[in-house]
Amino acid sequence: MTTNEKLLLNIGGVAKRFGSVVALRGADLEVRAGEVHALMGANGAGKSTLVKIITGVYPADGGQIVLDGKPVVFRSPAEARKAGIVSVYQDPAIVPDLTVAQNMRLARVPIEAVRASMKKLGIDNVDLSKRAGDIDFAILRLIDLSRAIASNPSILMLDEITAALPADLSDRVFAVIREWRESGRSVIFISHRMAEVGALCDRATVLRDGVTVGVTQTKGAEATIVNMMLGEEVAKAAATHHERQAPAASGASGDAALEVRNLACGHALRGVSFRVEPGEVLGVVALEGQGQEELFDCVAGVRRATGGEVLARGKPLRARHPADAIQAGLVLVPANRLQALLQQRSIRENVALATLGGMKGWLPIRMEEERQRVDKAVRRLQIDTRASAELRRLSGGNQQKVVIARWLASGFRTLLCFDPTRGIDIGTKQQIYALLREIAGQGASVLLFTSELPEIRLACDRAIVLFGGRISAQMSADEADEASLLHAAHGLDAAARMEAH
Amino acid sequence: MSAAGAAPERSRWLKSAGKQIREFGMPLVFTACILATALIHPNFGSFDLQSLALGALPLAMAAAAQAIVVISGGIDLSVGSMIAVSNVLSARLMQHASFEESLGLAVLVLVIGALLGAANGILTAITRIPDVVVTLTTGFIWGGVALLILERPGGGAPAEFLNIAAGIDFSEWLPNAFIVMVVVVALIWIPIRCSRIGLLLYAAGSDPVAAFRSGVNINVARTLAYTFGGVACAAGGIALTMTTGIGAPLAGTYYTLSSVAAAVIGGVRLSGGHGGMVGPVAAALLLTLIPMDLIFLNIDPNYGQVIQGTLIVLVVMFGGFITLMQKRK
Numbered sequence: 001m002t003t004n005e006k007l008l009l010n011i012g013g014v015a016k017r018f019g020s021v022v023a024l025r026g027a028d029l030e031v032r033a034g035e036v037h038a039l040m041g042a043n044g045a046g047k048s049t050l051v052k053i054i055t056g057v058y059p060a061d062g063g064q065i066v067l068d069g070k071p072v073v074f075r076s077p078a079e080a081r082k083a084g085i086v087s088v089y090q091d092p093a094i095v096p097d098l099t100v101a102q103n104m105r106l107a108r109v110p111i112e113a114v115r116a117s118m119k120k121l122g123i124d125n126v127d128l129s130k131r132a133g134d135i136d137f138a139i140l141r142l143i144d145l146s147r148a149i150a151s152n153p154s155i156l157m158l159d160e161i162t163a164a165l166p167a168d169l170s171d172r173v174f175a176v177i178r179e180w181r182e183s184g185r186s187v188i189f190i191s192h193r194m195a196e197v198g199a200l201c202d203r204a205t206v207l208r209d210g211v212t213v214g215v216t217q218t219k220g221a222e223a224t225i226v227n228m229m230l231g232e233e234v235a236k237a238a239a240t241h242h243e244r245q246a247p248a249a250s251g252a253s254g255d256a257a258l259e260v261r262n263l264a265c266g267h268a269l270r271g272v273s274f275r276v277e278p279g280e281v282l283g284v285v286a287l288e289g290q291g292q293e294e295l296f297d298c299v300a301g302v303r304r305a306t307g308g309e310v311l312a313r314g315k316p317l318r319a320r321h322p323a324d325a326i327q328a329g330l331v332l333v334p335a336n337r338l339q340a341l342l343q344q345r346s347i348r349e350n351v352a353l354a355t356l357g358g359m360k361g362w363l364p365i366r367m368e369e370e371r372q373r374v375d376k377a378v379r380r381l382q383i384d385t386r387a388s389a390e391l392r393r394l395s396g397g398n399q400q401k402v403v404i405a406r407w408l409a410s411g412f413r414t415l416l417c418f419d420p421t422r423g424i425d426i427g428t429k430q431q432i433y434a435l436l437r438e439i440a441g442q443g444a445s446v447l448l449f450t451s452e453l454p455e456i457r458l459a460c461d462r463a464i465v466l467f468g469g470r471i472s473a474q475m476s477a478d479e480a481d482e483a484s485l486l487h488a489a490h491g492l493d494a495a496a497r498m499e500a501h
Numbered sequence: 502m503s504a505a506g507a508a509p510e511r512s513r514w515l516k517s518a519g520k521q522i523r524e525f526g527m528p529l530v531f532t533a534c535i536l537a538t539a540l541i542h543p544n545f546g547s548f549d550l551q552s553l554a555l556g557a558l559p560l561a562m563a564a565a566a567q568a569i570v571v572i573s574g575g576i577d578l579s580v581g582s583m584i585a586v587s588n589v590l591s592a593r594l595m596q597h598a599s600f601e602e603s604l605g606l607a608v609l610v611l612v613i614g615a616l617l618g619a620a621n622g623i624l625t626a627i628t629r630i631p632d633v634v635v636t637l638t639t640g641f642i643w644g645g646v647a648l649l650i651l652e653r654p655g656g657g658a659p660a661e662f663l664n665i666a667a668g669i670d671f672s673e674w675l676p677n678a679f680i681v682m683v684v685v686v687a688l689i690w691i692p693i694r695c696s697r698i699g700l701l702l703y704a705a706g707s708d709p710v711a712a713f714r715s716g717v718n719i720n721v722a723r724t725l726a727y728t729f730g731g732v733a734c735a736a737g738g739i740a741l742t743m744t745t746g747i748g749a750p751l752a753g754t755y756y757t758l759s760s761v762a763a764a765v766i767g768g769v770r771l772s773g774g775h776g777g778m779v780g781p782v783a784a785a786l787l788l789t790l791i792p793m794d795l796i797f798l799n800i801d802p803n804y805g806q807v808i809q810g811t812l813i814v815l816v817v818m819f820g821g822f823i824t825l826m827q828k829r830k
Contacts, residue, residue, distance in 0.1 A: 095712050096708055097703055102703075106717060
């Protein structure tokens with residue numbers, strides 16, 4: 001026996017790849033008995049993958065998990081639960097068509113214990129015979145938490161448990177977590193809210209690019225944690241700083257290319273307003289799930305906003321369908337290329353689709369004209385056409401270029417780019433930045449969401465930061481160094497201001 | 502502003518209305534149709550009731566089989582072929598058997614049905630080929646097997662055995678076929694519904710990811726559903742033998758799509774996780790009643806198919822409409 005009796009969970013060198021995407025290279029995590037341990041990392045650092053490996057949702061490709069001194073491999077969440085590891089995921093693991101009580105039986109959790117923990121969380125007024133799908137999302141997450149607590153695990157994993165909760169409920173959750181720690185059991189706490197982590201957690205493990213880069217006490221170490229999450233990329237990005245043209249003449253010229261007023265979409269987006277001038281690239285920065293998907297979807301007509309309005313060149317746009325937005329010159333380059341492209345068809349068909357989508361006439365397609373148009377866009381974007389017959393054989397970067405080429409061929413006023421450089425090699429990234437600048441230089445405008453913070457300085461004129469469905473900061477590209485962006489993205493400025501009062 | 506108070510009232514009404522219609526709508530519609538039939542056809546009597554029950558018996562079993570699988574999030578396109586196999590197998594084995602032997606053989610056929618169903622489930626689970634493809638393929642195979650067992654319509658079973666379903670032991674207004682229908686479906690469904698298995702089926706059909714994270718083995722749940730579906734199909738095949746007196750290798754094929762129709766009309770949600778047994782059984786009766794009514798009305802009974810299709814579209818549209826209204830609030 002080693003002397004590691006204080007270590008409840010010891011994870012070493014866990015690796016996981018999905019196809020060609022490496023999610024985890026070597027993740028280490030040590031959790032002591034009776035501590036609340038924060039798992040931190042920027043978007044795509046591998047937090048969720050690690051949680052899913054620990055709870056047996058995915059098998060690991062390498063590394064080992066030692067629980068209470070014994071190496072373990074879980075093949076399903078049920079096995080992990082038996083061993084005393086229970087997770088509360090971001091989307092509640094509650095079956096909507098069953099009642100709450102049936103859901104408890106499904107997971108073999110005694111109903112009395114669930115009632116007791118629901119009482120602690122202050123949700124004991126929920127009718128257990130109600131269909132789970134009819135219950136409020138926030139309450140459902142608490143029910144999921146109650147169930148996890150009631151199964152009495154030795155390690156409780158909470159993935160963004162406070163994300164959808166109002167403040168009073170969050171406080172109750174924290175009280176329960178503290179009580180949990182007193183009883184000598186552990187919590188692995190994942191949150192983007194730095195203030196919560198500082199107040200609640202004992203230690204933090206920071207992941208970056210699938211590797212554990214540091215473990216630290218959390219008390220007063222917010223800045224250290226942010227720096228660990230950032231890594232040395234700050235220095236690298238500064239070195240490759242690009243020459244940027246001055247944005248086109250400001251405001252005075254009249255209508256904005258795109259103006260969003262008080263846009264809201266359910267709980268996710270709670271009143272966002274901004275303008276994008278012609279010839280401007282506006283960057284959007286946010287951690288996962290702060291309303292950016294909803295913002296882009298609403299502007300692009302993919303889903304309907306629940307409040308506020310969108311103006312394209314000063315004209316209010318009520319998009320019921322992406323076609324309406326496209327008509328108004330707002331075109332979307334979505335995060336998931338599979339959503340935008342016909343994988344089994346050729347580059348040419350994919351590029352031409354946007355021009356043909358409107359079905360303006362029933363006459364035969366004018367092939368020669370189409371070919372010229374497509375070829376022009378393909379040349380301009382330097383798309384590798386060796387595998388042009390079937391799109392799925394193209395690399396991710398080239399596929400992304402095809403999505404953009406489609407809109408170049410059809411024409412647009414505002415390009416909505418959602419994380420266009422995710423999973424793309426550095427050379428293609430540079431080409432895309434250059435292209436965005438070129439588009440802006442010709443008088444069109446771009447709204448760019450990116451999960452890679454250095455891109456803001458490379459490609460944008462201004463940036464807005466979303467946090468909790470609202471704009472938490474606005475800055476010019478020159479001010480938008482990664483530290484300020486990341487602080488704003490964690491809502492730290494707001495928290496600091498609140499403490500000052 | 503003043504509408505704020507009315508909106509939740511309206512959505513609550515819609516919600517409860519939707520629930521009631523889904524749970525009890527089909528038996529009500531069927532009762533209404535029976536009454537309507539009695540009106541348009543004053544001579545509607547116990548004999549018509551008997552032929553309705555006899556005609557609907559195999560379809561009710563097929564509908565139950567399909568409903569179990571669809572509730573668990575799958576679909577079974579081999580229902581008709583499994584019924585055909587059980588039909589010809591029972592007719593061939595029982596042709597020269599005594600009543601007691603026939604009962605034993607019926608159990609054997611039920612076990613074989615369970616195995617056929619389990620094969621569908623296990624294939625889907627192991628190969629991860631979509632259930633539509635797997636069951637379509639196995640359906641072709643079982644269809645061929647049925648022809649190998651009995652090349653052309655024939656075989657038979659002892660008269661006492663046929664009379665279990667075809668006879669009248671209680672009242673001419675309560676033919677045995679009705680009783681067999683209710684008892685067999687209840688024997689298959691009540692143990693499922695009252696045990697953990699039912700929970701697994703609904704969970705796997707409603708949200709497989711959430712169910713998996715709650716500790717449910719989805720593959721086991723789906724395989725169980727197909728197995729019970731196989732048992733119900735075998736019961737349907739035996740019922741077909743009882744009601745027709747013979748085995749016919751091609752008679753089963755009709756039941757694949759009709760079982761889907763009955764399940765959907767009976768309020769089983771095609772995407773899984775919702776529905777029961779009362780609706781599909783009542784829908785099976787209704788789908789049998791419609792062609793009878795057409796004959797009474799001197800309309801070409803081939804319109805039955807048109808009406809059946811229209812009914813499915815209307816029911817599915819209505820369900821979608823209710824869901825949409827609930828979402829809008």
